[in-house]
Amino acid sequence: MAVLFPDLTQERCLLPFTTRWLRAVAPAIWHLSRPSFRDRFRFSPAVQLVQRNFSSSSSTVPPSKETENQNAFDYEYDWIDGAESLERYRPGGYHPIVIDDVLHDRYQVVDKLGFGGYSTTWLAWDLRLQKYAAVKVRSAGSPSNEARVLRVLSSSLGSTSPSSSIHSSSEIRGLDSVPTPLDKFKLQGPNGSHPCYTMVLAQCNLKDASYSRLFPLDVARALSAGLTLAVAYVHSQGYIHGDIHLRNVLAKAAPNINELSIKQFYQKYGEPETVPITERHGKPLPPNAPKQAVIPLYLGKYAEDFSVADTHVLLSDFGAATPASNPKPGKDCHSPLPTRPPEARFEPQKPLSPAADI
Numbered sequence: 001m002a003v004l005f006p007d008l009t010q011e012r013c014l015l016p017f018t019t020r021w022l023r024a025v026a027p028a029i030w031h032l033s034r035p036s037f038r039d040r041f042r043f044s045p046a047v048q049l050v051q052r053n054f055s056s057s058s059s060t061v062p063p064s065k066e067t068e069n070q071n072a073f074d075y076e077y078d079w080i081d082g083a084e085s086l087e088r089y090r091p092g093g094y095h096p097i098v099i100d101d102v103l104h105d106r107y108q109v110v111d112k113l114g115f116g117g118y119s120t121t122w123l124a125w126d127l128r129l130q131k132y133a134a135v136k137v138r139s140a141g142s143p144s145n146e147a148r149v150l151r152v153l154s155s156s157l158g159s160t161s162p163s164s165s166i167h168s169s170s171e172i173r174g175l176d177s178v179p180t181p182l183d184k185f186k187l188q189g190p191n192g193s194h195p196c197y198t199m200v201l202a203q204c205n206l207k208d209a210s211y212s213r214l215f216p217l218d219v220a221r222a223l224s225a226g227l228t229l230a231v232a233y234v235h236s237q238g239y240i241h242g243d244i245h246l247r248n249v250l251a252k253a254a255p256n257i258n259e260l261s262i263k264q265f266y267q268k269y270g271e272p273e274t275v276p277i278t279e280r281h282g283k284p285l286p287p288n289a290p291k292q293a294v295i296p297l298y299l300g301k302y303a304e305d306f307s308v309a310d311t312h313v314l315l316s317d318f319g320a321a322t323p324a325s326n327p328k329p330g331k332d333c334h335s336p337l338p339t340r341p342p343e344a345r346f347e348p349q350k351p352l353s354p355a356a357d358i
Helices: 010-032 035-040 045-058 065-074 145-159 169-175 217-236 255-259 262-269 342-346
Strands: 107-115 119-126 131-138 183-189 192-199 202-205 249-252 273-276 292-295 313-315
Touching: 107 131, 107 262, 107 292, 131 255, 145 192, 169 217, 217 249, 217 313
Parallel strands: none
Antiparallel strands: 107 119, 119 131, 131 192, 183 192, 202 249, 249 313, 273 292
């Protein structure tokens, strides 16, 4: 797997450095350019004059009303480092959740595990089974394809005839690396109806674990083997994952975490990190957004601390999965550019194939 064993040539060594530099300075540049920051910053008369001259010479067309409305919407809340895009808390977007909420009369929210463009994922205590679970809450306007695909993949073993090759040990191990939905429900809120499902808990994704770090060689081999088996199983069931990169490859959490009470969990991993959400003009928050943003918890280890016992991988995020018999075109592939298959860029109208996952 190239993502685990990069070619450390001189040319490619420059890319991680450039990426890390951009990650470091981009939030600051973006923050300085925000209207809320500019509104509060007092420019000197000389700077104001330069700004007016520059503005008048660079564009003589006044912004349209639609553009002004869009800009105001884009910066509705003050930016919070490490949090999800707060502007997604709107009708059709994220569901507002705070610590200690009880979802579906069963799952008590303990902390946030992460977020994506169409969902937030929460660590919750299952009040019925007395164990931890990951609860994925999708946006109200997002397609709910993922849960259906996972149900099909997780039920394939039981529905296959005994003579089928699916009963080979390698494919059974591949099935074990595909998350199984444990529960499914919907949440109604100010932003709409949100499909939700729960899964077994994972400790971290491999991207965060390996940032500026290297896995031990035996661990890297085991992780590569586990990911290969997971992809082979998905393909054997007639599906293309369509979005494989290290953020979507998780390391499964140790089962002894369920021995910790919520209080003991906080003592070991720390209290949730929360930051008050503020409207950029000081207006009261609408019901669409939570009162506080929760910064995701890092529950896992770093790459150099991994052992072979930590290499049970889970291939996650099947929101872009598609049947191999009716694949989507390459132009609909939204994987990060460095891991996007070349055919999706150079032949965007051509349907993707299982090879796109390799």
